[in-house]
Amino acid sequence: MLNSKIKYSQFIKSEAKRLGFLSCGIAKAGFLEEEAPRLEKWLNESRHGKMQYMENHFDKRLDPTLLVDGAKSVISLLLNYYPTHKQVSDSYKISKYAYGQDYHFVIKSKLKELLYSVNENIGEVNGRAFVDSAPVLDKAWAARSGLGWIGKNSNLLSKQVGSFFFIAELIVDIELEYDLPVTDHCGSCTACIDACPTQAIVQPYIVDGSKCISYFTIELKDNLPQELKGSFNDWAFGCDVCQDVCPWNRFSKPHSEPLFSPNPDLLSMTKKDWEEITGDTFSKVFKNSAVKRTKFEGLKRNINFLKE
Incomplete structure (x- = not known):
């Protein structure tokens, strides 16, 4: 057995x-x-x-x-x-x-x-x-x-x-050979906590989802809170800050999944392009993309919040 x-x-x-x-x-x-x-x-x-x-x-x-x-x-x-x-540097980020x-x-x-x-x-x-x-x-x-x-x-x-x-x-429903957990290697590092633009990591290992930029730009259907204006760091859909600053991500290597390759237009879009985006462009650039979760109106709301 x-x-x-x-x-x-x-x-x-x-x-x-x-x-x-x-x-x-x-x-x-x-x-x-x-x-x-x-x-x-x-x-x-x-x-x-x-x-x-x-x-x-x-x-x-x-x-x-x-x-x-x-x-x-x-x-x-x-x-x-x-x-x-x-994406190019002069862009709203996803x-x-x-x-x-x-x-x-x-x-x-x-x-x-x-x-x-x-x-x-x-x-x-x-x-x-x-x-x-x-x-x-x-x-x-x-x-x-x-x-x-x-x-x-x-x-x-x-x-x-x-x-x-x-x-x-x-x-x-079958029994298999089970693997063992690995140990925590965060040590004394607080890079993610220090870098979070909205202080959503309220203490080590606890994220207040209701303060996260990903929550605001994807999940929240209401108006974005005015008191957070200027703290979104140009993120229009989601946020990667706590991953970008994590020392372990220096070991990230590019994927090899063709379906995850972006529409070339996405990478070249500048802030001006984002601000002038039309429904047709949204449908074309984000065809079959997770960005459709926020819908065109939601994305426009996020961009308007970032640019005002």
Whole structure:
């Protein structure tokens, strides 16, 4: 039985590599005891702002066996999105994860192929794929499976590749060989805390989501708070500051996923281009992009807030 667990795990990891994933780790499915009180406290302190959906499915967020019948293993996967080329300096900025096609679709198809391959080679396995669209604490599971540690900016960090990657999961009903967590390597560094333009990292390892530029520019549908005018550092969609300053991201290497390559027009857009953007240009430049989450009106709102 042990040999088959090792064999199956090795097969899954080699398939993940073939599909272009950066790394793959496996943890035993079960209730996340340490995360439960942290999540409850975070919600009680309204750190989620107006993201009401964060209050839903509390039990499912902490226990994958409530998402997949008979779940035994959580397979966590990382997919690199660090770009080769960046936007021009005189530009309103968008998070690097949104340069190319919407990651939900790109990763979901890879996960479906991985699950198909598992069924073809291991036998009938019941499982579900998750990409940031269901109540799964992906960073907690990735940390449990040894893919990195959760840093002071609350992102998953890896000594080998930094943090510019997506996290996804396959939750399956077979027992596998489980990986061990790695130790925290943030040390005494406070670069992310010191650099956050809106002081959203209220203390090491705790981010107040309701103060984050990503929250304001993507999630918040109301008017942007006037008291924060001038503190967004030209970020029009998302924010990468706490990742850009993290010393571990000096190990980031450009991705090799063609679907994450940006529309060339995006990289050359200046502030003037952003300010004059039309609905047609928005649809063309951000076709199949995660930027569509904020819609054209939302992006215009963000740009107007930055330029006034």
